[in-house]
Amino acid sequence: MGREVVVTGFGVHTAHGRGAPAVRDGVFAGKAAFAPVTRFDTSPYRGSVAATVPGDPELLEVLAGCVEDALTMAGRADGGDMPFLLGCLGDFGAITRFWRDGPSADTVNGTPAVVADTIADRFSLRGKRLTYTNACVASAAAIIHGWQLVSSGRADTVVCAGVYLLEEATFGQFDSGLAISLDSTLRPFSADRRGMLLGDGAAVVVIESADVARRRGSTPLARITGWGLASDAYHIAKPHPDGKGLALAVEQALRMSGTGPEGIGYVNAHGTGTRLNDSAETNGLRAVFGASADAIPVSSTKSTTGHLMAASGAVEFVISLLALMDNVLPPTAGYTTPDPACDLDYVTEGPRAADLRRVLTLNAAFGGMNTAILLESP
Amino acid sequence: MTTRQSLSLTVVAVATRTEPDGHPDIPRLPGFVESTFNPLLFDVAQRCLTAAPGDPSRTAVVLGGLMGDSTTFDLTSQRMVAGQVHNPLLFMQATSNSVLGYLSREFGITGPMSCLSVSGGLAGELLLAADLVLDTAEVDRVLLLGVELAANERTGHAYRLLADSGGQVGPPVADVAVALLVERGAGPVEITSIGAAEDLGGAPAPGGYGSVQGLVHLALGCTGSGAPGTTTLVHDPTAPAEQAVVELTHRDAALDKGPEA
Structure with missing residues (x-):
């Protein structure tokens, strides 16, 4: 410990x-x-x-x-x-x-x-x-x-x-x-x-x-209680269609923090807006959370900031931190039409008030690398 | 060594590609073009993973160097400046993640993979990173990789600027790659500490390997003829003083050198 x-x-x-x-x-x-x-x-x-x-x-x-x-x-x-x-x-x-x-x-x-x-x-x-x-x-x-x-x-x-x-x-x-x-x-x-x-x-x-x-005498803004790093073992540039590595990373983060699916109040997704990433990410979250995934809000803030490449993880960590501090979920902008391959709650209506205790921020990259970081209220 | 950080790592396999005349025989890697960076990396990684097979779901990979795949970066930039269309194949290998993804697919590796750029003391930093990674419940062994390409016009200028500002890392004399597979527990060669250079005896080992100098020396130390029970101090001349020496303890016979070591 x-x-x-x-x-x-x-x-x-x-x-x-x-x-x-x-x-x-x-x-x-x-x-x-x-x-x-x-x-x-x-x-x-x-x-x-x-x-x-x-x-x-x-x-x-x-x-x-x-x-x-x-x-x-x-x-x-x-x-x-x-x-x-x-x-x-x-x-x-x-x-x-x-x-x-x-x-x-x-x-x-x-x-x-x-x-x-x-x-x-x-x-x-x-x-x-x-x-x-x-x-x-x-x-x-x-x-x-x-x-x-x-x-x-x-x-x-x-x-x-x-x-x-x-x-x-x-x-x-x-x-x-x-x-x-x-x-x-x-x-x-x-x-x-x-x-x-x-x-x-x-x-x-x-x-x-x-x-x-x-x-x-410093006041903590949040605790980092879990993280995961895992690989797809699938392709040099495409994500595993089942979100295999992403699911492994999320499972590792949950295990480390001792948190079950019900404990996650928000997921800041990698959500690149590409056909392959978004369905793979959805499948990875489904694999981990099962039916509980329906009750977990997920959004992609790249819809407002763009894809920040190497900065994505740090910027989206800060966005997740602010969500936790403010008890507000940032929305997925630009969303128009449901996709059967992406069937989660993507916070498409605009910012949403929430009572947050734990949030998860996810990233993925070329080569099938995946990260998950779990933030908790102090 | 007067100051040291204890480590508990066992080296179970090493592989190097250090030919001063280049690598004319290096096999091509499907999907990767132009640059030797990716085939070299795959070659040394493959030899380590084949020499010491293990559970790929519990294997991590950490790649280090200074400049990265400068051939791909510079080719992309030169084509763009010349007004030529971008090559989608170069896009596919635009980051070193891609070749690690290829490696992970070939060997089924689902553990964590990382890439680092370090301006000095790469050997020590990769060993310390491996020590951290092995603290996690999900990982049993870590493949450490170092790749540095010989200088081109642009990186040669960058190396000169680094030297002017006191940097210790110069360009390698040729493209070079090295891999070490490490884990916890007892084994033929153990890495027991990293420390300062005050007590280093004799002349520093010959150079010419750029940022991966310390890793190459480490690999050679592991495959050297140290008698059981003896220690070898491996010097990384690119490292800050407090991490300049890695201590190896030979517990058993030396590791197999392999065909290229």
Whole structure:
């Protein structure tokens, strides 16, 4: 039995803006932030829409803002021996600039580890620095690793993060893979879903030992009581149609927390709006919860933020945390038509009041990697 | 070693691909193109998992390196800058998750899989990650993988910038891959601690393997001729001082070197 792990601070930035109020006004109101991309020329591509913050901000600066917010909220703005665990595939924009404009000092930022090192140095975070690069589960994996460090006593406090800003290389890749929705809307779980849309996002969470937080006089925002990490063993890019790995991850998280199906008040789904993901995710939840799944609200907040790639896990962790703190379920936007393959309660009518005790946030990625993290009220 | 973190890991298989002249004989991997990153990774992983079969539902995988699959990243970027259409095959292998997904399918691995980028001391970080993963009830063994590709124009510039700012990791002389399969319990070679370098005797081992230097040295140490009961100190020159040395204890005969080690 390890130490209790709590959340004591967070920072978040999406196309809706920076900070919790922007998430409440955008994500929880069900407002989709998609608009024509102006950051680069989309004329060579099929798609043209994403959820981006204004202009062409620096990835490091957006992430730094979230770190500052999270450390301030946690009362740890002075830094210290805290590890910094980041989900990030590097700044692809820096790679593009190298090949387009030539070498510069910025070229090094295409290296994922450099992003974590730079930010950790800036905020005097002197613990270990690790950058998770496993795509859409990267920052969820960073949070899970942070939990393990704290629970096992190897660290008292860990700063976990994720960041992705839209750039042309990734946009073009997903466009070439026919994964981008062409109707300017991301419609998770809806029968007429046509694919995903990308978005800008960054989030940072400070997690620490409950005892340490108590001694510091810090008020926990939530406890992390379970998590799961599992693989599909199925395909390099497609999810297992039965949601096999996702179900394994959820079962692991429930087992770890000692929670039964009836204990889950909300699931923040990965919900990419692709035909294969959404039915697989539904099947995975059905496999775990059985008939009880009918009573568990599930929503995809990517319908408002877009798919945040390596930042998905951290941003959706924060959204789930806010749901728990506010007792409000964020809706699935863009939903129009029921799909027999997606037969859960997807919170399609708009934000919904709820009495929440435990929420689950899920992510999945290429290669069949799946994560589940269970948050509980403190 | 004056300061150390105790570990309790047993190495049950190792495999390396360290040929300085490249890997002309590396088998192609269906669905993966252009880059040697994926076939190299699969080769060393497959050899470890075949040498020491176990329960794939209780096997975890942790992949580490610094630059990742730079060949795929740079090819994608170069094609885009040149105004060429994106290659959907490159999209499919755009992250290292994809080749791990292929590996997991081939071997039925349903345990956790992770990919890490670390700017120094990869060997120590992967061993510490394995130690954490093995604390969970669902995992019995962890396949540690390190892959780094030789520098190209872009990563070569990045390496120079890193060196200018005090970084300890340089580019490997050639594409290199290494795998170690570790678990708990007694075995022929045990990893007992990670610590500082003050007591390291003799000259550091030769370099040339970039970020995976320490992992390669570790693999060579495991397959070396240490007599039962003796210890070997493996130096990772890329690591921070407090994690620069991994201590191996030889309990039994050395591990089989395998065809490429």
